Amino acid sequence: MKVDRVPFKATGYFSTLIEDYLDQKESLRPFYHRYPIIENFKAQLEEKSRSFPQAHRTILADALATQYTGSKISEATQRNIGALREANTFTVVTGHQLNLFTGPLYFLYKIISVINLCEQLAESYPDHHFVPVFWMASEDHDFDEIDHFNFKGEKLQWDRSSGGAVGRMNTKGLDTVLEVFAAQLGNSKNANTLKEWFKNAYLEHADLASATRFLANSLFGTYGLVIVDGDDVELKRLLIPYVKKDVFEGLPFEEITKSIAKLTSLSGNYKIQVNPRAINYFYLREGMRERLVAEGEGYRVNDTDTYFSRQALEDEMVAHPERFSPNVVARPLYQETVLPNLCYVGGGGELAYWLELKAYFEAMQVPFPMLLLRNSALVMSEKQYRKLERLNIKVSDLFKKQNDLVNQKIQQISKIDLDFTSLKQTLEDQFHYMYKLTEHTDASFLGAVKAQEAKQKKGLQNLEKRLLKAQKRKLKDHVTRLTDLQNQLFPNQSLQERHGNFSELYLAYGERLIPKLKAALDPLAEEFLILRDQ
Helix, strand or coil, rough: CCCEEEEHHHHCCHHHHHHHHHHHCCHHHHCCCCCCCCHHHHHHHHHHHHCCCCCHHHHHHHHHHHHCCCCCHCCCCCHHHHCCCCCCEEEEEEEEEECCCHHCCCHHHHHHHHHHHHHHHHCCCCCCEEEEEEEEEECCHHHCCCCCEECCCCEEECCCCCCCCHHEEEECCCHHHHHHHHHHHHCCHHHHHHHHHHHHHCCCCHHHHHHHHHHHHHHHHHHHCCEEEECCCHHHHHHHHHHHHHHCCCCCHHHHHHHHHHHHHCCCCCCCCCCCCCCCEEEECCEEEEEEECCEEEECCCCCEEEEEEEHHHHHHHHHHHHHCCCCCHHHHHHHHHHCCEEEEECHHHHHHCCHHHHHHHHHHHCCCCEEEECEEECCCHHHHHHHCCCCHHHHHHHHHHHHHHHHHHHHHHHCCCCHHHHHHHHHHHHHHHHHHHHHCCHHHHHHHHHHHHHHHHHHHHHHHHHHHHHHHHHHHHHHHHHHHHHHHHHHHHHHHHHHHHHHHHHHEEEEHHHHHHHCCCCCCCCEEEEEEC
């Protein structure tokens, strides 16, 4: 694929906080550990080597072997699971919700980012082994966020009630979604592959976690991707010491709250992604995931009759660690506790909340990982690119708001000058002279002059808008072609990767899709990538 690049800042789709992080702004330095460049991984490797016990490696590898029981596993993934037992093996991890049929297109970009980064690290540090990991957010209970995917502008939704951790939910009812999906796919070779994947994932696996593992493994197993389900009793045992510090000491709430205050004091443009709770764990049982809250001398499971004394709750943690589920601020610590991890790869929103957590990790004495913004990309067909050339529009212009883009185009192709900037400046110069004249004659006329200036500026502005609108009508064909193209590439005026599903691209590229994306994406590029066939 041909690759063009647009600076993240020029797209208008990334927050000020993430832009400043990418610029390595000095004021943000206290909120991250090491910036993700290849050279910095040396110190990260040494630090994680010192802190990650060999016993954790054995527990991790054994847990993964159990999780993969009954799954078809590639030789590359099998080797990587085995390698996790070795002291010179480390991970790069990304995570995602269990969205139906992977959900947004960027699911692919996240995983390809970790795979490619592991390969780059292997070249730079040949004495070590690097394993790409996908962490399934199987304990989330936000079913409304995962029960659908978009295909060719239509929302395909799973109609069922929710309850408890989504990974444990059975897959009943997804045969109906497959019927609707299949009817729209057609009968090409690529369409039939997509149907088979959906059928095998959701109609032949009992729960959503198993279905997601199958699908991710089908897409990326040949690259050695290791898929981790955190809803695991043996992995949870490693977390219990940190659960106690959270529930009984309130340490995360205290540290994260202070970090948020410091972060927001730097800029009013920094939006806080998540806020900690006094207790950052849920109580998890079949069909239920409810917050733990302090009540009196003990603890209650929110909205239930379940109540624990402190000692009873501590006993429950030891006897049933699987029943304690981390929330969004505790889950990162869980990942770093059970994985020999160096780097977390995530989207802008994810990195924004990770930047709140460094002091919390330090208080828990867990090394803070490097934070890498995942690849973002826009995939264009050659036909779409040729249309862009004929319209004489740059790829970077497509990121503009549609009205601004259309106005730019109208100004570009009009034979008359519809930009009244010079006229506005002339008007301001004239009234500047009037103000001086008023000061030397009769200052009581100042209000009248101001009113007249405002009236004439407004009139000029309205005239500019009306002329532009008339020119748009006159050049309707150009406007239509331009807006149609932008709507194709930015569905719902959003990034393609946040709205579309991989299935649309798979229809066009088939089994070439993943290799093409993998060859084109560079995890350390730090730019928005425009991909098109040559």
